[in-house]
Amino acid sequence: MPELKGWKELPIGGLIVEPGNARQYKTGTWRVMRPVYQAENCIHCMQCWLYCPDQAIVVEIVDGKPKMKGYNYYYCKGCGLCANVCPKSIDPKTKQPAPEDKRAIVMRPETEFADE
Template sequence: MEEDRPQKGGPGWRDLPVGAVIAGGANSAKFETGDWRTLKPVHLPDRCIHCLLCWVFCPDMAVIVEEGRVVGFDYKHCKGCGICAKECPSKVNAIDMVPEGADDAERSAVSEYQGKEDPVDDAKGTGN
């Protein structure tokens, strides 16, 4: 069959792995890709229920899991996309996305407003 024939000397389509696998040295394991992010996830262990949804959905495999429990993030590879925080169950909110380089005061301010619909309306006394 024509589709089984290799293209330009490469493998045929049946020889390729299933899924979005990056073969060889073109993956981020050899390159630190987290140095350009503007937001970073901060794990709040006292809130975490260890459902591992963050780990499942992280496109960079940057969620560190030990013995079935989330213990933190690999900031060398995390790009700060926020998917982990979005997938964290809404009643848990165990991941805060904070500005890169934020100090503890800034993290507290972000945590305070996480989950509120509109902090501007709240400040005016018209929101939640």
């Protein structure tokens, strides 16, 4: 939490004059399931990036192309939409869920990462 300022210090009218300062707010604490990135299976289609409602997918441009680099867990709420829209989550032949070792994103309980 920021320091609670007195009325003389605050901008008037309830205005927030620092654009996008919600970025300071950690929504990652909401997470109960953690998406884990398996880079070796990723085709960098950017579907996870497109659909992440919390803009928690880290992307870098490599050779002019966007590359998935993993998660910003400060923000990731663990909804799993990224894994759901990931084309690698479905076996192209059977149209059934792909085995975990073939996926680019797998969802794991946050408790498995308690040490971090």
